[in-house]
Amino acid sequence: MPAEPLSAHDVEAGLRELPGWQLQGDRITRTYRLPSHFAAAGLTVHVAQIQEELNHHSDLTLGYNTVALAVHTHDAGGAVTRKDLTLAARVEAVAAGHGAK
Numbered sequence: 126m127p128a129e130p131l132s133a134h135d136v137e138a139g140l141r142e143l144p145g146w147q148l149q150g151d152r153i154t155r156t157y158r159l160p161s162h163f164a165a166a167g168l169t170v171h172v173a174q175i176q177e178e179l180n181h182h183s184d185l186t187l188g189y190n191t192v193a194l195a196v197h198t199h200d201a202g203g204a205v206t207r208k209d210l211t212l213a214a215r216v217e218a219v220a221a222g223h224g225a226k
């Protein structure tokens with residue numbers, strides 16, 4: 126079933142439950158800071174695993190000690206959908222375990 130675009134109100138409500146996530150343009154975004162490059166690489170792999178499980182993929186960027194995500198739903202014309210908020214929540218649930226701030 127195609128994901129439906131969320132209203133601006135629903136996006137804002139969803140982001141209130143996701144500390145550090147924000148709406149930038151037509152994507153929700155978050156940059157995590159990690160204690161080391163290796164920890165950042167580990168979180169990147171973990172996020173990739175979650176994304177494959179959900180079949181929903183962010184633009185995922187590994188920096189020196191950062192992991193940045195930017196996501197919207199291509200199948201919804203680039204709008205933010207529930208799938209994006211679900212991915213964000215799944216990443217939030219594991220990030221601290223990698224030492225992410």
Ligand SMILES: C[C@H](O)[C@H](O)[C@H]1CNC2=NC(N)=NC(=O)C2=N1
Nearest residue numbers: 180181182183197198199200201
């Ligand atoms: C065919 C495959 O199911 C689709 O292309 C999936 C893959 N990952 C995706 N990721 C995102 N962000 N949006 C999508 O619409 C999407 N669709």
